[in-house]
Amino acid sequence: MVGGSCDGCSVAVTGGTHPRVEHLLAGIIPGLPRVELVHTVVSTESGPEWVHNLFMAERGELDAPYVITWEGSIMDESVAAATGGYWMGLGDDPQTGRQISSLEWLDRLAPGAAAIIAIGTCATWGGIPSAKGNVTNSMGMMDYLGKDYRSSFGVPVVNIPGCSPIGDNYLEAASATLLFLNGLGPLPEFDELGRPAWLFGETVHRHCPRAGYYEEGVFAEEYGDKECLVELGCWGPVVQCNIAERGIVDGHGGCMNV
Numbered sequence: 001m002v003g004g005s006c007d008g009c010s011v012a013v014t015g016g017t018h019p020r021v022e023h024l025l026a027g028i029i030p031g032l033p034r035v036e037l038v039h040t041v042v043s044t045e046s047g048p049e050w051v052h053n054l055f056m057a058e059r060g061e062l063d064a065p066y067v068i069t070w071e072g073s074i075m076d077e078s079v080a081a082a083t084g085g086y087w088m089g090l091g092d093d094p095q096t097g098r099q100i101s102s103l104e105w106l107d108r109l110a111p112g113a114a115a116i117i118a119i120g121t122c123a124t125w126g127g128i129p130s131a132k133g134n135v136t137n138s139m140g141m142m143d144y145l146g147k148d149y150r151s152s153f154g155v156p157v158v159n160i161p162g163c164s165p166i167g168d169n170y171l172e173a174a175s176a177t178l179l180f181l182n183g184l185g186p187l188p189e190f191d192e193l194g195r196p197a198w199l200f201g202e203t204v205h206r207h208c209p210r211a212g213y214y215e216e217g218v219f220a221e222e223y224g225d226k227e228c229l230v231e232l233g234c235w236g237p238v239v240q241c242n243i244a245e246r247g248i249v250d251g252h253g254g255c256m257n258v
């Protein structure tokens, strides 16, 4: 499901390799249930047929638990409603024709969800839409649902930050969560910010391929230089992320690897 999103998080996940999205959809990973994906871009259904899935989930008519992955900032619909509009619509009410917002769907589906995964910096912390000025009163999932939110299976909001996030981080965390939901694994360990603890425990700096330059005090002077980027604004010494060792797609790329 999407809030204020550029779809970049979804694109990142389609590039993930450990596991691949296709592996989850095919149900070929031992211990993990086969996943049926209902997505605003890649689903073959559209319009009322697509929204029908959400109504079925709300009514408890699916034959399996559902997990919400939310991409994009959570934008305050009451701000838009004040002028008769909406920020992000996701289908119509078939009886009245009324536009239903993404946020209304989140309100309706969050209590019954088996888990909620916020993907990307927009969904986790509010992202650029929540920067100074914030006319949409944008925020992250944990700010909206509260730190004490627990899914119907007892899972807190799972946060996978990054812009774009590392697709493999999402797929690995989602797989660990599915293993738990399937009764075959422990509840994954999350840090105080709701991130998978094993993925976000180290600073970028500790594993950066440019750390040798930092050690020698040799710094890049302009973009494209190969040396340490700290004088150009790199926050790697304080940001906790595994981008340096995992890369952005299949071990390649990432902000200090390009």
Ligand code: SF4
Residues within 6 Å of the ligand: 004, 005, 006, 007, 008, 009, 071, 072, 073, 119, 120, 121, 122, 123, 127, 162, 163, 164, 165
């Ligand atoms: S976190 Fe980045 S990639 Fe994801 S929706 Fe926001 S701007 Fe796009």
Ligand code: SF4
Residues within 6 Å of the ligand: 204, 205, 206, 208, 209, 210, 211, 212, 214, 227, 228, 229, 230, 234, 235, 236, 237, 256
């Ligand atoms: S580029 Fe950033 S993360 Fe890498 S060594 Fe320099 S300061 Fe550390």
